[in-house]
Amino acid sequence: MKSGQxxxxxxxxxxxxxxxxxxxxxxxxxxxxxxxxxxxVGRIFFxxxxxxxxxxxxxxxxxxxxxxxxxxxxxxxxxxAVSAAELGVVFITITLITGPIWAKVAWGIWWTWDARxxxxxxxxxxxxxxxMLRRYIPEPSTRAKLSAVVGIVSAVDVPIVFFAIRWxxxxxxxxxxxxxEGSGLGERESIAFFYSFGVFTMLYLxxxxxxxHLARLDDEVEVLKRGxxxxxxxxxxxxxxxxFALALGLGVGATPAVAQEPAPNNGSPTESQDVAQLRxxxxxxxxxxKTEADSLEVDRAQLDEKNSRAIRHMMIAYATVxxxxxxxxxxxxxxxxKLRREIDELSGGR
Amino acid sequence: xxxxxxILWKDLRLEWRTKESLSAxxxxxxxxxxxxxxxxxxxxxxxxxxxxxxxxIAYTFAGVLGLNRSFxxxxxxxxxxxLLMAPIDRSxxxxxxxxxxLVFMLAAEAVILPLFLxxxxxxxxxxxxxxxxITFLGTLGFTCLGTLFAGVSMNTRMREVLLPVLLFPxxxxxxxxxxxxxxxxxxxxxxDPMIAHGxxxxxxxxxxxxxxxxxxxxxxxxxxxxxxxxxxxVED
Numbered sequence: 001m002k003s004g005q006x007x008x009x010x011x012x013x014x015x016x017x018x019x020x021x022x023x024x025x026x027x028x029x030x031x032x033x034x035x036x037x038x039x040x041v042g043r044i045f046f047x048x049x050x051x052x053x054x055x056x057x058x059x060x061x062x063x064x065x066x067x068x069x070x071x072x073x074x075x076x077x078x079x080x081a082v083s084a085a086e087l088g089v090v091f092i093t094i095t096l097i098t099g100p101i102w103a104k105v106a107w108g109i110w111w112t113w114d115a116r117x118x119x120x121x122x123x124x125x126x127x128x129x130x131x132m133l134r135r136y137i138p139e140p141s142t143r144a145k146l147s148a149v150v151g152i153v154s155a156v157d158v159p160i161v162f163f164a165i166r167w168x169x170x171x172x173x174x175x176x177x178x179x180x181e182g183s184g185l186g187e188r189e190s191i192a193f194f195y196s197f198g199v200f201t202m203l204y205l206x207x208x209x210x211x212x213h214l215a216r217l218d219d220e221v222e223v224l225k226r227g228x229x230x231x232x233x234x235x236x237x238x239x240x241x242x243x244f245a246l247a248l249g250l251g252v253g254a255t256p257a258v259a260q261e262p263a264p265n266n267g268s269p270t271e272s273q274d275v276a277q278l279r280x281x282x283x284x285x286x287x288x289x290k291t292e293a294d295s296l297e298v299d300r301a302q303l304d305e306k307n308s309r310a311i312r313h314m315m316i317a318y319a320t321v322x323x324x325x326x327x328x329x330x331x332x333x334x335x336x337x338k339l340r341r342e343i344d345e346l347s348g349g350r
Numbered sequence: 351x352x353x354x355x356x357i358l359w360k361d362l363r364l365e366w367r368t369k370e371s372l373s374a375x376x377x378x379x380x381x382x383x384x385x386x387x388x389x390x391x392x393x394x395x396x397x398x399x400x401x402x403x404x405x406x407i408a409y410t411f412a413g414v415l416g417l418n419r420s421f422x423x424x425x426x427x428x429x430x431x432x433l434l435m436a437p438i439d440r441s442x443x444x445x446x447x448x449x450x451x452l453v454f455m456l457a458a459e460a461v462i463l464p465l466f467l468x469x470x471x472x473x474x475x476x477x478x479x480x481x482x483x484i485t486f487l488g489t490l491g492f493t494c495l496g497t498l499f500a501g502v503s504m505n506t507r508m509r510e511v512l513l514p515v516l517l518f519p520x521x522x523x524x525x526x527x528x529x530x531x532x533x534x535x536x537x538x539x540x541x542d543p544m545i546a547h548g549x550x551x552x553x554x555x556x557x558x559x560x561x562x563x564x565x566x567x568x569x570x571x572x573x574x575x576x577x578x579x580x581x582x583x584v585e586d
Contacts, residue, residue, distance in 0.1 A: 070582055125519040132515055136506035146502045149579045150516060153498065156575050157520045160568065164523035 010209060017202045024199045027192040029318075041105040041310035044098050044317045046192060050200035051095040051321070052120065057204065058088030059123065059158060062130070066151030069144055075219055078144035081151060083211035085130050087204060090328045092124045097324070098317040105310045119165045126154045140222055207329075214332055217339040224346040353438040357446025358453075364423065365454060371419035375458040379412035383466055397470045398540040402532035406525055408462055409485075410492060413455045414514050417496040420451050421504040434584060444497065444580035451493040451500075459485055477539045481532065487565040488528035491572060495521050498576040501583040524568050531561035 028046035065081035099117065100110040111117065130150055137143040365372060386404045390396065424430040433443060463485065467474050474481060496517055503512040518525075544550040 070579075122519055122522055129512075129516045129519060132508075133502070133506065133512060136508045136512060138507075142505055145582055145585075146505060149498070149582050150502060152579055153495070153572075153575060154520060156571065157523070160523045160571075164526050164564070 020199045044102045046196045047321045048098040051091045054204045055092035058084040063155030066148035069148045079215035101317040353442035354446045361450035371416045375412040375416045379408045379462040382408040417500045440581035448497045491524045491569040527561040
């Protein structure tokens with residue numbers, strides 16, 4: 001693929017994804033009603049679950065690309081594998097961070113060794129091992145070959161891991177789609193949910209394209225360093241970060257739209273001054289009413305506290321998701337420009 | 351078959367002459383047990399509960415030490431090149447290495463296990479056969495993956511660090527099952543005398559589910575997969 005073509009296709013895709021993401025943020029944070037049981041913190045769901053899905057998708061891609069490499073022995077398969085693995089780490093990190101933030105509100109604990117949490121963590125560790133291995137092998141074709149072997153062995157292992165860990169009692173919510181009875185989504189929720197699945201997948205593909213491009217630059221530098229011929233420098237497009245920054249900014253701006261609980265409206269019963277009668281029964285009644293009102297107030301305060309904590313948690317989770325994705329984009333762009341400089345130097349000095 | 355035997359015999363003789371990795375494995379395995387004792391000072395009830403996990407930690411940590419050495423000699427003296435030039439199948443090379451590693455690890459376990467049972471007073475009694483079987487199956491699967499990953503990490507700069515990082519997550523289901531069934535055996539071993547004296551009922555025994563079957567299945571799956579892909583690891 002020519003660099004100019006990539007650039008044009010890429011820009012188009014990027015703009016579409018950025019716009020779609022804006023819509024997604026609006027849907028998830030404002031359009032959907034707060035969950036009946038979980039309240040606003042349930043909105044994490046629209047980032048958490050697609051993150052996990054994309055993580056699994058990466059894993060699938062790594063194994064397919066590994067097999068592809070061992071059959072074809074072309075570097076492009078390896079580029080897909082490494083890109084998918086790195087993105088997998090990013091998205092699984094998102095899932096692993098937003099999950100505990102949600103769990104602290106919903107379950108009262110940050111972490112539990114539940115089946116799905118544990119398997120996700122193991123998946124994360126497998127990806128980490130894979131990426132570490134790659135870092136320690138300098139020679140590209142050896143690197144590709146060995147990491148493909150590890151990729152395939154892990155691919156066989158992951159279903160076994162999931163199955164083995166299912167033995168532990170699972171605390172995780174049942175799958176909402178095709179899950180057990182009464183776990184379905186409302187109409188708006190399911191629209192927003194599937195929409196965010198789609199958008200995350202699109203975001204993933206765009207990022208993958210970018211990461212594969214980075215891998216190609218990497219290979220180019222490798223080739224240049226060995227003194228062979230290479231193409232000219234690629235067109236710079238570092239400004240592609242902009243739409244995402246915009247998305248974040250607008251997203252943060254949109255969050256106040258999160259529905260707030262109505263103000264407390266159960267005023268404490270006014271104390272009767274009619275004590276002159278000093279009737280015992282009335283006093284007991286009064287005392288009881290008072291304690292009831294007190295406990296009600298405590299309840300209300302707790303509820304308010306809980307709700308504001310939920311919103312706080314949701315905001316933190318949300319910021320984490322976008323912070324991570326944007327950090328990752330910055331890192332990819334920095335690495336790209338570094339490689340481009342290197343390519344310039346190497347081909348100029350020749 | 352003869353080729354496998356040749357490779358195996360070579361490794362065994364080499365180890366017999368130096369006793370390098372075996373002694374390291376043994377000392378390390380015992381150290382894990384000693385550290386466990388110092389850090390928890392466990393009562394019999396606690397040994398019953400956590401002993402299986404500890405035993406497998408000792409096994410696997412010692413095993414990683416041995417596996418790390420498994421390709422070291424081949425690499426340092428350029429022996430691997432000669433091995434690859436020899437007219438033998440890559441899978442024979444793998445199987446020979448695998449069995450050699452299995453033998454080393456079992457040898458280390460043959461010392462660690464009795465000492466563990468002795469030092470923590472596990473009344474193992476007639477359950478010893480089942481315990482040995484589980485130990486064997488677990489070690490079989492662990493060395494199967496371990497040999498492959500030792501071959502992979504041999505090519506890298508951070509060999510010693512990388513092997514456990516790759517090996518432990520992948521062998522997690524294996525360890526889970528092994529620990530679970532070892533734990534069930536320990537439970538019955540401790541409870542049997544109590545049941546005989548009417549202090550406990552058979553209902554208190556833990557079941558190991560189908561761990562044994564799964565261990566066999568796991569060993570078979572990865573035995574096949576690793577033998578198939580090992581050729582890619584050593585090719586040039």
